[in-house]
Amino acid sequence: MAGYGDDAKFNAWMASNGYSLPDGGVAVAVLRQRGSDYIDGLYGSRFSGQPTGGFEQERAWPRTGACAHGQPIPSDVVPVAIEQASYHAAYQEAVKPGSLTIAVTAAGALKRKKIGPLEKEYFEGSGDAVADGTLKLSAVEGLLAPFFSIALPAIFVV
Structure with a gap:
C-alpha cells in the first residue's frame, strides 16, 4: 500500500x-x-462518491462521483486537502x-473516587467505546469536511 502524497511533498509540508x-x-x-490508513479508516465511509477502482481499491481516493464546495472532483484526482490531512x-x-490506533474497553473513565464511605463516579460516554476513544485532529476534520457526503433530510409534501 502507498500512503497519500509522496515523501518529498510530506517533507515540504512539514517544512x-x-x-x-x-x-x-x-x-x-x-x-x-x-x-493515510487513519484517514481512510476513520473518514472513508463519509466521503462523497465511491472509490474509482471499486471495493478492491486500496485507498479511499481517487473517487468517482465525489464533490467538494459544490464542484465535481475528477475521478483520477486525489485532492490536495486529502493529502495534507494524511500528513x-x-x-x-x-x-x-501509536496515537492513531486505539484499544478500548467499554468501562467508563473514573472521574471521582471517594474512599470512605466508598463512592465512585464515571464520566459518561456516548455508549460507543471506540468512538469515545478515537483521536480526532481538528486540522484533519477541517480539511476533510468539504468532502463528506451530506445526508439531507427527507422533505415530505402534504
Missing part, C-alpha cells in the same frame, strides 16, 4: 508548517502509510507513536 520529525523515528513512507495524521503519529 512549510515549521515541523520536524523526532530523531530515530520510523521512515517517512511508513508515517505516510499510517496517516497531519502522519506527523501526529511521528510525535506520539
